[in-house]
Amino acid sequence: MHAIRTLPWVVALMIVLAPAATAVVAEDEGGTVEIKHEKNTKITDILDSIGAATGKTIVYDPSNTRVGRAVLGSAFRKTVPKDRVLDTYRALLSFYELTLVPVGPKGYEIYLVIDSRSTNNLIRNQAEFVDDKDLERYKDRDGVYIATVVQLNHLTNLVNLRQAVGGVMSPAAIGRVHEVPGSNTVILMDYAPTVYAAVQLIRKMDVPRKQDERVMTTIELKYAPAEELAVAITLLVKPDPPAQPSRRAASYGTPRPARIVPYGPRNALLIYATKSDLRHIEGLVADLDRPAKTQASIEPGPGR
Numbered sequence: 001m002h003a004i005r006t007l008p009w010v011v012a013l014m015i016v017l018a019p020a021a022t023a024v025v026a027e028d029e030g031g032t033v034e035i036k037h038e039k040n041t042k043i044t045d046i047l048d049s050i051g052a053a054t055g056k057t058i059v060y061d062p063s064n065t066r067v068g069r070a071v072l073g074s075a076f077r078k079t080v081p082k083d084r085v086l087d088t089y090r091a092l093l094s095f096y097e098l099t100l101v102p103v104g105p106k107g108y109e110i111y112l113v114i115d116s117r118s119t120n121n122l123i124r125n126q127a128e129f130v131d132d133k134d135l136e137r138y139k140d141r142d143g144v145y146i147a148t149v150v151q152l153n154h155l156t157n158l159v160n161l162r163q164a165v166g167g168v169m170s171p172a173a174i175g176r177v178h179e180v181p182g183s184n185t186v187i188l189m190d191y192a193p194t195v196y197a198a199v200q201l202i203r204k205m206d207v208p209r210k211q212d213e214r215v216m217t218t219i220e221l222k223y224a225p226a227e228e229l230a231v232a233i234t235l236l237v238k239p240d241p242p243a244q245p246s247r248r249a250a251s252y253g254t255p256r257p258a259r260i261v262p263y264g265p266r267n268a269l270l271i272y273a274t275k276s277d278l279r280h281i282e283g284l285v286a287d288l289d290r291p292a293k294t295q296a297s298i299e300p301g302p303g304r
Helices: 008-017 043-054 082-095 132-138 158-166 192-205 226-237 275-288
Strands: 002-004 024-027 032-037 057-060 076-081 098-103 110-115 145-151 176-180 185-191 214-220 259-263 268-274
Touching: 032 043, 032 082, 043 057, 043 082, 076 082, 082 098, 132 145, 132 192, 145 192, 158 176, 158 185, 158 192, 185 192, 214 275, 226 259, 226 268, 226 275, 268 275
Parallel strands: 057 110
Antiparallel strands: 002 057, 024 032, 032 076, 098 110, 145 185, 176 185, 214 268, 259 268
16 A cells, blocks of 8 residues: 655645646645646546645545556646645546545544445445435535435335436445335435436425325305215225336325214315315215105005
8 A cells, every 4th residue: 555645845846846748736825726737647646736735634545556557548637726736636536446535533534545346335434414405515526425314295105216316316325325115214325426417306206296285175065965075085085006107106105095084063065185086086976965755656546
C-alpha cells in the first residue's frame, strides 16, 4: 500500500517542481483552484496530486490493475472552488471506476482508493447518510456513496417498487433498494447522482391516481332500513381479489373498499368511496330503496 501525507508547503513546492506529466495546482486570491493534467498522466500521479491539493491522506495499492495501469486519455484543465476540489477529482476517478472511501475519525479521515467493481463491502459500509430533503445538494457529487430513506404516501406494494427502481441503480451489487415492510419506506444506497435520480423517479410515481380519489357523501333513504341496506351494498361493492393482478395495479397494492356506514337517526347512509364506486352505490340505492311489496300485490288475481 502507498500513502501520501501532505503538509501545507507541499502545494507550493509542487507548483515549482512538478514535472509536465503531473498536476499543477494553484490557488488564487478568489479562493478558486486551477487543476491541470497533461495527456497520459498516470492515475497514480493524479492520486498523489489529490493529497497535495486537498491536504487529505490518500492510500492506494499500485499493484491493483485498475490503479497501476490506468492513464489519463486527454489533457485535463479545470478551475474550481477550493471546497470542490475533492469532488472534482472524485468525478474524474469515477470514469475509471475508482472510489475514494473515507475511513477513520471525522476530521482525520484517511481516503482509501477502492475499485468500484470489487466485492469489497467497504464502500457500502461507509455510506454517508443524507436526508432525502438534502439530496438536491448531492445531485452532482459523482463518486460519493450515500444512503437515504424515502417515505411513501400512496404506493403500497414495495416489492414491485423495488423492482422498478432497481433498474436505474448501479450494477455489480453497488446500488441497493431495500423495502421496509410495515413502515411504507424504502432505503436507497448508491452513488449520489444515482440516488438523486431514483428518488425523483419515486416521487413521480408516488402520487394518487385520479380514479382512486375518494369522496364522502350522505344518502337519505325513504323506505329501506339503513342498517340492512348498508350491509347488503357493502357485500355487493366489495372487490374480489384478482387471480393474477396486473403489474400496474399491483404497484399500488390492493384497492381500498368503499366504506358504507348506516346513520339511524336520519335513516341515511354515510359513504366514503371513489367517484366510480359512488356512482355504482347510488345506482344500487335507487334500485333497492323502494316500498316493500305487500302480500296482496304479489298474489295472482282472479282467473289467473
